[in-house]
Every structure is written in C-alpha cells, then in structure tokens.
Amino acid sequence: MKNNIFKDNYYYLCKKLVICFSVLSIMLTMMTLSNNNSSAASILLNDIQNHWAEKDIEKAVDSGYVKGYTDSTFKPDMPVTRAECVSMLNSAFGVTTKESTAHFTDVSTKDWFAANVWTAANASYMSGYPDNTFRPYNFITREQCAMAIFNLTKINANSKKVFQDDGQIANWSRNAVTALASAGIISGYNDGKFYPAKNVTRAQAVVMINNAKSYLSKMSENTSPPQKDSENIEITPVRSSIVVTGSIVNIRANPGTSYSVIGQVKSGDILEANGLSNNWYRVLFNGSTGWITAQYVKETSETSRGGYGRDNQNNSSQTDNNNEQNMQNVTNYVLIWKLSQSESGNIDALIEKAKTLRIGYVIKTHDGSAWWQEQADAIKKFKAAGIPCGAWGYCYGNHLQDEINNVQKSFEAGASFYIADVEKEYENVNMRDKAQQFMSAISQLGPVDYTSYAYPTYHSALPFDIFNQYARYAMPQSYWKLIGDSPQECYDRSVKEYKATGAKNIALMGMICDNVAVSEIKEFQKLCLNNNSPIFWWDYQEASPEMLNAIGIDSF
Numbered sequence: 001m002k003n004n005i006f007k008d009n010y011y012y013l014c015k016k017l018v019i020c021f022s023v024l025s026i027m028l029t030m031m032t033l034s035n036n037n038s039s040a041a042s043i044l045l046n047d048i049q050n051h052w053a054e055k056d057i058e059k060a061v062d063s064g065y066v067k068g069y070t071d072s073t074f075k076p077d078m079p080v081t082r083a084e085c086v087s088m089l090n091s092a093f094g095v096t097t098k099e100s101t102a103h104f105t106d107v108s109t110k111d112w113f114a115a116n117v118w119t120a121a122n123a124s125y126m127s128g129y130p131d132n133t134f135r136p137y138n139f140i141t142r143e144q145c146a147m148a149i150f151n152l153t154k155i156n157a158n159s160k161k162v163f164q165d166d167g168q169i170a171n172w173s174r175n176a177v178t179a180l181a182s183a184g185i186i187s188g189y190n191d192g193k194f195y196p197a198k199n200v201t202r203a204q205a206v207v208m209i210n211n212a213k214s215y216l217s218k219m220s221e222n223t224s225p226p227q228k229d230s231e232n233i234e235i236t237p238v239r240s241s242i243v244v245t246g247s248i249v250n251i252r253a254n255p256g257t258s259y260s261v262i263g264q265v266k267s268g269d270i271l272e273a274n275g276l277s278n279n280w281y282r283v284l285f286n287g288s289t290g291w292i293t294a295q296y297v298k299e300t301s302e303t304s305r306g307g308y309g310r311d312n313q314n315n316s317s318q319t320d321n322n323n324e325q326n327m328q329n330v331t332n333y334v335l336i337w338k339l340s341q342s343e344s345g346n347i348d349a350l351i352e353k354a355k356t357l358r359i360g361y362v363i364k365t366h367d368g369s370a371w372w373q374e375q376a377d378a379i380k381k382f383k384a385a386g387i388p389c390g391a392w393g394y395c396y397g398n399h400l401q402d403e404i405n406n407v408q409k410s411f412e413a414g415a416s417f418y419i420a421d422v423e424k425e426y427e428n429v430n431m432r433d434k435a436q437q438f439m440s441a442i443s444q445l446g447p448v449d450y451t452s453y454a455y456p457t458y459h460s461a462l463p464f465d466i467f468n469q470y471a472r473y474a475m476p477q478s479y480w481k482l483i484g485d486s487p488q489e490c491y492d493r494s495v496k497e498y499k500a501t502g503a504k505n506i507a508l509m510g511m512i513c514d515n516v517a518v519s520e521i522k523e524f525q526k527l528c529l530n531n532n533s534p535i536f537w538w539d540y541q542e543a544s545p546e547m548l549n550a551i552g553i554d555s556f
Helices: 002-036 040-044 054-063 082-093 114-123 142-153 171-182 202-222 321-327 347-357 373-384 400-412 429-442 464-470 487-500 518-529 545-551
Strands: 236-244 248-252 261-266 270-277 280-285 288-293 297-299 332-336 360-367 389-394 418-421 448-452 474-476 509-511 535-538
Touching: 054 202, 082 114, 082 142, 082 202, 142 171, 142 202, 142 261, 171 261, 261 288, 332 545, 347 360, 347 373, 347 545, 360 373, 360 400, 373 389, 373 400, 389 400, 400 418, 400 429, 418 429, 429 448, 429 464, 448 464, 464 474, 474 487, 487 518, 509 518, 518 535, 518 545
Parallel strands: 332 360, 332 535, 360 389, 389 418, 418 448, 448 474, 509 535
Antiparallel strands: 236 270, 236 297, 248 261, 248 288, 270 280, 280 288
C-alpha cells in the first residue's frame, strides 16, 4: 500500500512538472514573437512563407477582413469569387448592412454571403445582372475587382499610367484601372501588362485592398475626403433597355456631370436601366451601377428594334440619304455565307432584293484567321446603296490575335455591327480565358454580338457567361426543323435557356433553308416580332425565292 501511495505521489509530481514546463514554453514563445515583432498570421498560415504578398497577407489577416482556412492555409494563388470579393471589401472598408432593397434569384437568406451581397448592392459598388442574378460563385477578374474598388472608394488620381495591353482593357473599366494604377493601388506584371481578364487571386485582392486603404489614409491626412455619393437622390423606378446614340458617352458615379467618371460606353451599346433622376438613367453594366445622361440614349423601342438598322459608325452622311431613310426600320437580316452562291455574286441584284424586301445583310468576312477580302468589299457597296449591313465570322480561338484583327478589319470595311459565331471549339474549360480575351478586345472595336447553339443546356461547357458579359445580343441558332421541334417549342426553349445564362438581350436566328415550310417561317417570325428585337435568318444561298419573300416587307 505504501508503494502505491508513493507511485501516486510520483505520478502527481510529474504531471505538475509537465504543466509548468508547458506554460513556461508558451510564455517564452510569446516573448520571442513579441521581440521579433512577428505577425500571428505568419505562424498560423503554413503556405505564405516567401510568397511575394506575404507581408500584405499578414496585414490583411491581422486586420481581420480576411481569414485563412481550417487547414492553416491561406491559398494565396486561388481565384476569388464575387461573393468573397464583396465580403472582403465590406469588412475592409467598414461598409455596413442597411435594410436591403436588393433581391437576387441566386442569393438565399441562408447563404453565408447574403448580407454582404445585399450590402454591396445597396452601396452601389457592385450590383447584379439584368436577369436579376448576382452570380456569387463566379470568379471575379482583375478589371472587375478594380472597378469594384474604384466604385467604392471614388479614388481618382490625376496622372495616367498606361499598360502595354491597354487595348485589352474594356471601356467600362478603363477609367477605374487607370485611376487605381496611377494612384499606385494596382500594378501590372513584370512584362508591363495588366491582364485585365485574368481572375484576381486572393493575394492580389488583399494587396489591392491594402493599397487602397493606405492611399485613402494618406489622402485624409493631406486633402479633403474623396467625393461621396449623394444620399438624397430621388429616383423614379424604370425598367427598360436603352441604346447609346452618342459616339462615346461617360458613365458617372451619380446623376450629374460634377460626379466622377467611372466608365465609358459607345454608340450602339445597349444598357439596362432601372432608375431615372433629373434626366439621368441609372444603369447596370458588367455587374456595376452607374448613371448616364438621357441626352445621348434612347429606349430601344424607339430605335429600330434594339439599335439595328442604323449605321452606328456615324458615317451615314456617306450614303444615299433617301435610301438610308427608307431602310432605317429594317427588322430582318439575312446572313450571307458564300457571296458567290448568293445571286451568283451579283451585288446589284442583292441590293435590289434588299430594297424590295426591306432586309439587311450580315456578310461573312473571315473564317478564323482567314480573311475574306472579296466579301468584305461587298459591305462597302451595300452601305453605299443604303443597305444596313453587318459582318460575321466563325471563331476558333486558336489564332486569337488574327481573329481580333479580322474583326477590326470588318468594322473598317464599314460593318455596322459584328457577330461572333462561337461553337464547339469553345466547349472546353481551358478556353474561358481565351473567350474573355477575345470578347474584351473586340467589344472595344464596335457593337458586338454572338451566336451559338439553340439550347445551352446541351453545351454547358461553353462559356456563355463571358460572351453575355460583352455582347449586346445573344443569338440562338434556333433551327427548329433540324432540331426536330416546332417553331413555337424552339423559340420558347431558346429564349428561356439563354435568359438562364444571363443574356442581356436575345435576338433569335431562324432558318430559311432545308426546304422548311413557308408557314413555319412566318410563325417563327411572328414570335420574334413579339420579342421586339431584330431577326436573323440562315442563310441567303440556301433560301428559295418563296422563303425570302416570306420574311420580306409583305409579311408585315
């Protein structure tokens, strides 16, 4: 029994010693950390050591606006979603939740990010899309993140920094990127490029936020605070699509020319308006909110069905005024694939047919990197005769710069708009970056649309969200007979599924080929007319005279 008591006392003593040594070890560790001035983040996170943004990550974590993961990692090179971005911005800049007037179909009250999304929307620095979605799980690009910070902080530096890929920066984000770069908040890569369409990483996001906070802190010490949004704007709710009529028009932070410019749009661009104040429209563009003067826009119902039928390049004075006046309200456009097989390439015959039927043309000017000069030359002849004319091309994405150059040459040839035909080549997750680069670049050249499969659900890998982001119109190839549906079924399903992808505006492409019945052509046309959008038809060389007559002026 004595031995047992001795053992118990021995074990008790050892236990006390272990506890004492543990406490002493912790105290020594804390003293070491204090003496070395080390961040708690550097101890807790095991994947940021020697990372280029290590200090900024430590600062962000210590300040509390971003956290690491439960496995003690930060994942600095992982892309940031829209939901994560607004959560970081709200926390970093102290944007508080107000009573929400924003409701998105893809944000539930049960979602962890719901309050942050509503707060961002109420603060008007990041809003939803025209289909009333926020797309919280979509990754945010570098230029989109810059735009959000710009909208939130109203930083507007005077000097102008230009990146080597300045031409790839979208018009809507150019002012934001330039202002933040001039203020030293964002920077490019070692090659002097900004890469606006790349997804922003967690490391890049915290560096941008830290820099913005530091800049504002310095400005508050040396100058007056940056201009804030007006809090007492009387807004009349509206819901309409508007088309830009001025050549280049500013988007401002609030209604009035005294407010900062946050982006620009060009002639032919279509915006979704949801408010009106003192003759200024509140509009959505690329998930952001801004204001545009009503002086340089018109509602689409007043402008030849969504902006088509007019020369958006502002050179109509070079055309026959009488012919142009008669052709302004064209609704039906016929695609020309091979000019030599359309009226045997007789331009005069095609011009006469267009005038008789009151139709416009969309000419194929390139196939990927291959440029079709003869067909591009036809555009100038059609325009000179007053025939509304656009261009289209099949886009493979394998020679991106050549395809971008071909789009530019299409506009130089006189095309009033361009349609990108994107299909199976883009049905690959690895093509998302190329889609972003391509659409971002060509959207700066003129009015751009895209056409693709009738039913997106069968082609979920195709990046519809990216094409919708930059295009005015999504154009489903609703070839009902080839699909095996009726005109009504094909129309209904195409519209429904493209709306689900986030398409801002939809203009359907019907068929005048494959011996389709004239009655079905008229049925499909009537459905499209109710959509108040232009109608496109595939294609001239395969159409019979009866098919062409069915879509012509007599059909009205």
